[in-house]
Amino acid sequence: MSELLLRLESLAGELPQRTETAIVLTLAAYFAGLRLFAWLRSPAWCPPILLASCLLALWLALLPLDYAGYRQGVEWLTWLLGPATVALGVPLYQQVHHIRALWKPIALTLPPAAMLAAGYAVGIAWLLDAPPRILASLAPKSVTAPIAMGITQELGGSVSLLMGALLITGVMATLGITFMARGWRLEDERVIGFALGVNGHAIGTVRAFEIGPTAGAFASLGMSLTGVFTALWLPLMWHLMA
Known part of the structure; x- marks a missing residue:
C-alpha cells in the first residue's frame, strides 16, 4: 500500500x-x-x-x-453511471412476472415513499436555516446518481454536496432496512428489495443483489421508478413553491 x-x-x-x-x-x-x-x-x-x-x-x-x-x-x-443504471433492466425483465402480480401495492407505496424521502431531508435542513442551494442539493438524495445530478442542476443545487448526500443516504438506508428486516424477521425478498431500491438507490440495489436475484430485480424497479417519479414531481413542486 x-x-x-x-x-x-x-x-x-x-x-x-x-x-x-x-x-x-x-x-x-x-x-x-x-x-x-x-x-x-x-x-x-x-x-x-x-x-x-x-x-x-x-x-x-x-x-x-x-x-x-x-x-x-x-x-x-x-x-457510465447512466448505462449501468439502464443495464439493471435485464434482471427487471427476468422478474417481470413477479412485478405484474404486485403492481397495485407498488403503485400505492411508491409515490408517498419518494415524496417522504425528499420532504424530510428538505424539511430538516429548512428548520436549520439552510440556504436554498443546500436545500436543492439535498432534495433528490434518494434518487440514483444520473437522475439526481440532473435534478440538482435544474434546481440550482451543488452536485458535489449531492454526491455526499447520496453516499450517506445509500449507506444509512441500506443499514436501516437490513437491521429492520432482521428484527421483524422479514424474509420476503420482494419487499426487502423494493425498500432497498426506493430508499437506498444504487447502494441499496447492490445489497439487494447480494440477497438474491428477486430482491435485486425489485430493488432495480424501486430505484428506477423512484428516479422517474421524482424527476417529474420534484422540479415542478420546487418551482411552484419558490
Missing part, C-alpha cells in the same frame, strides 16, 4: 490534471475498499463503497491534486 501511495503521489505531482491520475485513484480506492471490507469480515455496518469513499477523500487531501482536477478526470466514469 505504501508503494502504491508513493506512485500515486508521483503521478499526481507530475500530471495534476490528467485523467489517468483520477482513474488510478478511483480504482485503487475501490479495490482497497474491497480488500479492507473482506479483512474486516464483511461488516454490514460498513459497506465497501463507504470504505472506498473515505480512502479516496483521504488521498485527495494528502496528494497534490485538487478536487476540480479529479472531478474533471473522472467525468467519463460518471457518464
Whole structure:
C-alpha cells in the first residue's frame, strides 16, 4: 500500500490534471475498499463503497491534486453511471412476472415513499436555516446518481454536496432496512428489495443483489421508478413553491 501511495503521489505531482491520475485513484480506492471490507469480515455496518469513499477523500487531501482536477478526470466514469443504471433492466425483465402480480401495492407505496424521502431531508435542513442551494442539493438524495445530478442542476443545487448526500443516504438506508428486516424477521425478498431500491438507490440495489436475484430485480424497479417519479414531481413542486 505504501508503494502504491508513493506512485500515486508521483503521478499526481507530475500530471495534476490528467485523467489517468483520477482513474488510478478511483480504482485503487475501490479495490482497497474491497480488500479492507473482506479483512474486516464483511461488516454490514460498513459497506465497501463507504470504505472506498473515505480512502479516496483521504488521498485527495494528502496528494497534490485538487478536487476540480479529479472531478474533471473522472467525468467519463460518471457518464457510465447512466448505462449501468439502464443495464439493471435485464434482471427487471427476468422478474417481470413477479412485478405484474404486485403492481397495485407498488403503485400505492411508491409515490408517498419518494415524496417522504425528499420532504424530510428538505424539511430538516429548512428548520436549520439552510440556504436554498443546500436545500436543492439535498432534495433528490434518494434518487440514483444520473437522475439526481440532473435534478440538482435544474434546481440550482451543488452536485458535489449531492454526491455526499447520496453516499450517506445509500449507506444509512441500506443499514436501516437490513437491521429492520432482521428484527421483524422479514424474509420476503420482494419487499426487502423494493425498500432497498426506493430508499437506498444504487447502494441499496447492490445489497439487494447480494440477497438474491428477486430482491435485486425489485430493488432495480424501486430505484428506477423512484428516479422517474421524482424527476417529474420534484422540479415542478420546487418551482411552484419558490
